[in-house]
Amino acid sequence: MKIITRNSDNVVLFMLDDSIDVTVTSDDISYSEHDSVLDRSVDNTISDLNSSNATVHENVTVPEGAQPRRKTFDGTTWADNPNYTEPLDI
Numbered sequence: 241m242k243i244i245t246r247n248s249d250n251v252v253l254f255m256l257d258d259s260i261d262v263t264v265t266s267d268d269i270s271y272s273e274h275d276s277v278l279d280r281s282v283d284n285t286i287s288d289l290n291s292s293n294a295t296v297h298e299n300v301t302v303p304e305g306a307q308p309r310r311k312t313f314d315g316t317t318w319a320d321n322p323n324y325t326e327p328l329d330i
Contacts, residue, residue, distance in 0.1 A: 243297040243313050244269065244289065250312040251321055253289070258299060264291050 242262055244254040256262065262271045269286040286294075295315070303311075303318050312319045 241300050241302050243300045243302070244286075245295050245297065245313055246289070247293050247295055249323075250314045251323075252306070252308050252311045252313050253294070254286070255302065255306070255308055262296050264294070264296055266291050269294060269296070 242254075242256040242258055242260065243252055244256070244262070245252055256271060256273070260271050260273050262269060267287075267290055269289045270284060272281050272283050274280070275282045297313065297315055300313070306318065310321055310324050312321050
């Protein structure tokens with residue numbers, strides 16, 4: 241998997257398949273993926289992440305049950321995010 245983390249705290253923000261091309265610039269991070277419902281390619285831009293505040297880790301083995309924001313990843317070690325809180329049930 242490709243894992244996108246925030247540099248300041250290593251929180252996992254996105255988990256993408258290794259086959260997805262990710263482009264990181266000084267302005268943003270972008271990627272395209274196939275939407276099976278729409279049956280077409282969808283372009284995505286993450287405008288608040290860029291080469292100065294985020295890292296893309298490639299070919300990462302993800303532990304069972306890992307989800308964005310619940311975990312941190314420093315390029316080697318996975319850990320629970322100490323600041324994660326469960327969403328409220330409404």
